[in-house]
Amino acid sequence: MKSYFGYENKVCVVTGASSGMGKAVAEILVDLGAKVYAIDLNECDVSGITKFFKCDLSKKEQIDEVFKNIPEKIDSFFGVAGLSGSKTDYRTTFDCNYTSNMYITLYYLKDRMERGASIVYCTSTAGLEWKKFKKEQNKVVHAKTWEEVESVTRKLASTAPATFAYMYSKRCMSQFACEQSVEFAKLGIRINNVLPASTDTGMKQEFQDMIGGEDKLIEQAGLAGRLATPEEMATPMVFLNSDMASFVSGLDMVVDYTDTCLKTLGLKKNIEAISATNPIICALAKKMLSKNTNTKALNSGKEK
Numbered sequence: 395m396k397s398y399f400g401y402e403n404k405v406c407v408v409t410g411a412s413s414g415m416g417k418a419v420a421e422i423l424v425d426l427g428a429k430v431y432a433i434d435l436n437e438c439d440v441s442g443i444t445k446f447f448k449c450d451l452s453k454k455e456q457i458d459e460v461f462k463n464i465p466e467k468i469d470s471f472f473g474v475a476g477l478s479g480s481k482t483d484y485r486t487t488f489d490c491n492y493t494s495n496m497y498i499t500l501y502y503l504k505d506r507m508e509r510g511a512s513i514v515y516c517t518s519t520a521g522l523e524w525k526k527f528k529k530e531q532n533k534v535v536h537a538k539t540w541e542e543v544e545s546v547t548r549k550l551a552s553t554a555p556a557t558f559a560y561m562y563s564k565r566c567m568s569q570f571a572c573e574q575s576v577e578f579a580k581l582g583i584r585i586n587n588v589l590p591a592s593t594d595t596g597m598k599q600e601f602q603d604m605i606g607g608e609d610k611l612i613e614q615a616g617l618a619g620r621l622a623t624p625e626e627m628a629t630p631m632v633f634l635n636s637d638m639a640s641f642v643s644g645l646d647m648v649v650d651y652t653d654t655c656l657k658t659l660g661l662k663k664n665i666e667a668i669s670a671t672n673p674i675i676c677a678l679a680k681k682m683l684s685k686n687t688n689t690k691a692l693n694s695g696k697e698k
């Protein structure tokens with residue numbers, strides 16, 4: 395039988411492979427015969443992978459260590475790992491979601507990929523409005539080193555709430571993917587983005603807490619009437635990096651069961667169309683979030 399996907403014996407690097415979407419990606423790739431090099435902060439129990447690397451992607455030195463042990467020729471990269479920012483600080487959240495992908499792409503993939511190779515990043519519908527906010531992202535996206543990204547986001551990291559790092563990092567990632575897809579196209583390498591809507595993964599509880607419960611999260615999911623499964627996000631990523639998508643590059647693939655269409659048609663409020671860096675908005679959001687946290691702490695104290 396003809397193999398349409400073309401993953402047999404291909405070297406595939408997957409970040410975030412221990413849980414949720416990344417784990418589902420790794421499982422499908424193993425099934426398709428790929429050699430899977432999995433990277434995550436937590437242990438990975440996917441059977442059949444070639445090698446697992448425990449690594450904190452918010453630390454440049456740890457990434458360097460991992461890539462010393464990954465083959466010189468990489469066929470596909472899946473940048474799936476991510477943090478919501480509800481339990482981590484701004485710096486860690488931003489560096490895991492954005493800086494690590496930028497660094498891996500420019501410092502490792504560019505040299506180790508050949509014509510026909512492919513890259514997919516997992517961003518988010520939270521970053522959908524990136525085209526409207528290019529001015530806010532330009533300095534970060536045009537920074538070429540880890541240190542430069544750190545430097546241009548230093549002030550923000552100390553003033554904005556960590557949950558804002560989520561939206562901002564995803565917007566930066568979408569813009570980076572768009573700009574780099576053009577550069578990498580000259581080398582015959584494809585770059586695409588998958589923008590997932592709410593999905594039932596390890597991160598669900600954190601989004602649920604932010605929005606005020608599971609019912610609200612499902613209500614926000616719109617016409618689907620449920621959250622997506624990790625596999626429903628993994629399959630578009632596997633498709634985009636496969637031979638089946640050989641002419642697809644520079645795409646922001648929104649996987650949200652029409653939610654964006656509802657917003658485009660004015661049938662649903664677009665709460666994502668706000669600045670992620672404006673000092674007044676950041677200060678207000680920080681104040682509001684700390685008020686919520688204090689109220690929650692008080693309430694949980696009463697219950698005891």
Ligand SMILES: NC(=O)c1ccc[n+]([C@@H]2O[C@H](COP(=O)([O-])OP(=O)(O)OC[C@H]3O[C@@H](n4cnc5c(N)ncnc54)[C@H](O)[C@@H]3O)[C@@H](O)[C@H]2O)c1
Pocket residue numbers: 409410411412413414415416433434435436449450451452474475476477478490516517518519589590591592593594595596597598601624
């Ligand atoms: N779940 C959702 O509703 C949703 C929606 C939109 C986008 N996303 C994005 O999907 C991607 C996958 O997340 P998920 O939903 O499967 O959540 P998840 O929590 O199940 O998986 C995330 C994985 O990333 C790993 N990780 C986190 N920080 C890391 C670090 N510093 N270094 C190495 N690994 C790290 C975690 O250990 C975990 O295995 C993320 O980029 C996330 O932002 C999720």
